[in-house]
Amino acid sequence: MPTSPAPLAERSLPLRERKKLRARRELVETALRLFLDRGFDETTLNDLTEAADVSLRTFFRMFPSKEAVALAAESELWDAYLEQFARYDIDGTVLDALRDTLVTTIANMGEDWTRRFLATRGLVARTPALRDHSDLTSITVQRRLVEILETKLDTDSRTDVRLRQLGEIALASWRCAAKNWIRDNPGPRGGKAKVARLAREVREAFDAIPACITLRP
Amino acid sequence: MPTSPAPLAERSLPLRERKKLRARRELVETALRLFLDRGFDETTLNDLTEAADVSLRTFFRMFPSKEAVALAAESELWDAYLEQFARYDIDGTVLDALRDTLVTTIANMGEDWTRRFLATRGLVARTPALRDHSDLTSITVQRRLVEILETKLDTDSRTDVRLRQLGEIALASWRCAAKNWIRDNPGPRGGKAKVARLAREVREAFDAIPACITLRP
DNA sequence: CTATATAATGCCAGTGACTGGCAGTTCTTG
DNA sequence: CAAGAACTGCCAGTCACTGGCATTATATAG
Numbered sequence: 001m002p003t004s005p006a007p008l009a010e011r012s013l014p015l016r017e018r019k020k021l022r023a024r025r026e027l028v029e030t031a032l033r034l035f036l037d038r039g040f041d042e043t044t045l046n047d048l049t050e051a052a053d054v055s056l057r058t059f060f061r062m063f064p065s066k067e068a069v070a071l072a073a074e075s076e077l078w079d080a081y082l083e084q085f086a087r088y089d090i091d092g093t094v095l096d097a098l099r100d101t102l103v104t105t106i107a108n109m110g111e112d113w114t115r116r117f118l119a120t121r122g123l124v125a126r127t128p129a130l131r132d133h134s135d136l137t138s139i140t141v142q143r144r145l146v147e148i149l150e151t152k153l154d155t156d157s158r159t160d161v162r163l164r165q166l167g168e169i170a171l172a173s174w175r176c177a178a179k180n181w182i183r184d185n186p187g188p189r190g191g192k193a194k195v196a197r198l199a200r201e202v203r204e205a206f207d208a209i210p211a212c213i214t215l216r217p
Numbered sequence: 218m219p220t221s222p223a224p225l226a227e228r229s230l231p232l233r234e235r236k237k238l239r240a241r242r243e244l245v246e247t248a249l250r251l252f253l254d255r256g257f258d259e260t261t262l263n264d265l266t267e268a269a270d271v272s273l274r275t276f277f278r279m280f281p282s283k284e285a286v287a288l289a290a291e292s293e294l295w296d297a298y299l300e301q302f303a304r305y306d307i308d309g310t311v312l313d314a315l316r317d318t319l320v321t322t323i324a325n326m327g328e329d330w331t332r333r334f335l336a337t338r339g340l341v342a343r344t345p346a347l348r349d350h351s352d353l354t355s356i357t358v359q360r361r362l363v364e365i366l367e368t369k370l371d372t373d374s375r376t377d378v379r380l381r382q383l384g385e386i387a388l389a390s391w392r393c394a395a396k397n398w399i400r401d402n403p404g405p406r407g408g409k410a411k412v413a414r415l416a417r418e419v420r421e422a423f424d425a426i427p428a429c430i431t432l433r434p
Numbered sequence: 435c436t437a438t439a440t441a442a443t444g445c446c447a448g449t450g451a452c453t454g455g456c457a458g459t460t461c462t463t464g
Numbered sequence: 465c466a467a468g469a470a471c472t473g474c475c476a477g478t479c480a481c482t483g484g485c486a487t488t489a490t491a492t493a494g
Contacts, residue, residue, distance in 0.1 A: 016442075016490055044479065055444045060481065090434045135356050136349055153434055158400065161393055161425045162432050168389030169429060176381045183375065208378045210430055212386060215379050217307045217370055233461055233470070261450065272473045277452065 024062050027052045031069045032119050040070060040127040067133035071124075073117040074134060078141045081105045086148050094149070098170040099206040103199045114191040121182045138175060142167040169209060176208075177201035241279050244269045248286045249336050257287060257344040284350035287340060290333040291351060295358045298322045303365050311366070315387040316423040320416045331408040338399050355392060359384040386426060394418035 030052040034043045045066055049056045063069045084105045090097040109117070124130045145167040146157050157163040181194075181201045247269040251260045262283055266273045280286045301322045307314040326334070341347045362384040363374050374380040398411075398418045 014491080019489095020442080045481090046479085056480095057445075057482090058443060061442080066480065092433065093430065094432045094434065095430050132353055136352060139352050158397070161397065161422055162429045164393045164396070165389060165422065165425055165429045166432065168392065169386065169426075172382060172385030172389055175385065176378055179381070180375070180378065205378055205382065208382055209386075212379045212382045213310065213312050213427055215311045215383065216309065217311065236461090237471085262452090263450085273451095274453090274474075275472060278471085283451070 020062075023052075023054055023058070027054060027059065027062065027069055028072045028116070031072075032116060032123075035070055035123055036119060040066075040123060040130060065133075067130055070127075070130055071120060071134060071137060073113060073120045074137060076113060077105065077109060077117070078137065080109065082141065082144055082148065085145070090152065094153075094166055095169070095206065095209070098145075098166065099173070099203065102170070102174065103202055106195060106199045106202065109195070111191065114195050118191065118194060121178065125182050135175070138171045142171040145170060170206075173202065173205035173209070176205040180205075237279075240269075240271055240275070244271060244276065244279065244286055245289045245333070248289075249333060249340075252287055252340055253336060257283075257340060257347060282350075284347055287344075287347055288337060288351060288354060290330060290337045291354060293330060294322065294326060294334070295354065297326065299358065299361055299365065302362070307369060311370075311383055312386070312423065312426070315362075315383065316390070316420065319387070319391065320419055323412060323416045323419065326412070328408065331412050335408065335411060338395065342399050352392070355388045359388040362387060387423075390422035390426070391419065393422040397422075 027048070031043075031048055034048055034051060037043075038047075045056060045059060048069075049059050059069075063072075068075070081102055085098065085101045088097055088101050124134050146164050149155075149163045149166065150157055153163065155163060177198065178201075181198045184197075244265070248260075248265055251265055251268060254260075255264075262273060262276060265286075266276050276286075280289075285292070298319055302315065302318045305314055305318050341351050363381050366372075366380045366383065367374055370380065372380060394415065395418075398415045401414075
């Protein structure tokens, strides 16, 4: 099985960097395979590094933790999202901007990412340690989002609580969407359509917010 | 130094239970002292269990992790909150109910809790591992909140996203409030007034939500 | 093309959180 | 008071993660 096709960015990088990227991809790919096969907790880092033919020490130079390699696909999404949002020129409400950029980012992630992300979410759904780590990651994203908002709106989040709340609400919507999505999509097949469904879930979660605050029993 | 005065609940419990509670309190108290003194990461569980005169094995029968003993005060708040909210008869909007019960719960936590909670938050502010664990705890609370909401409103959170969103928003408000609160209150002194301020921060965070969704640059 | 600087890697021997198992002790209860 | 239940302590083990150093591979200067 060939590893995922090399992104264009890889070409014409110094040899050293290319090797690094290759090893990294090898680790992510092998990790996903092993974790799906035997389970996350049942696979030791020794198993993984041996299978990927990388020393344990090197593994920890590339990933900060065992969880991180399993959640690599999610990290890629967040990097793309934050970059996208940082560029985005907010026209309407901030909340709409947060929603639209996220939906767009998801839609633009590409074929190979979709495959890995689906696998990852399946893993997250049945592994408490990964679920925790995934939640933690989303909270980190929220913090970075607030920083971007501070720049964009030229306001300090300390003086205006709303910046922080917006970050929280955006990632809350994401968590809702991701949870609803994986619930209705347990199987591992069918890339494109599923991603479209995820984007729709995200949109719905964001749009449900106004109706939340007035909900009565 | 005497440990904190025994709550009334302790009286007339079987001897075994009382001993267990006493050991537990001893651990929490000692942990807080050691962690504040030397730092969380710099204190090993060996240090702690030795100082509290409990075997390591017993420690892990009482707490699921090193972080848990440091965050005991927070857990107590959440237990109280969930119980309070479960009883509460929602009259106006759900969001108001979530806010009011949280504010009330905080205000009713008692003297000794206040002291420990202040210390805990100071620790959380300067210890990444604890900050993570605290965030994780709040997400767990959110899940339990959604379950309670499902019962109260007799609705499945799968069919109505708003339940989950409300849980998220409530805990998001808590995180905002806690963050703003500790920022302006670095010192370890002055119990009652600070708790009042925390309650106010919570109220403000909740009340900022409607204005969030319409915020424009 | 060689020599030297630079950086990535592999290896080893930790540290420390957490766990299973078992033997001994302490409560509870009939 | 005896039998059983519930703890507790101890021991040895697993595994994620880390610091330090020798080795090797790449980049660069002469």
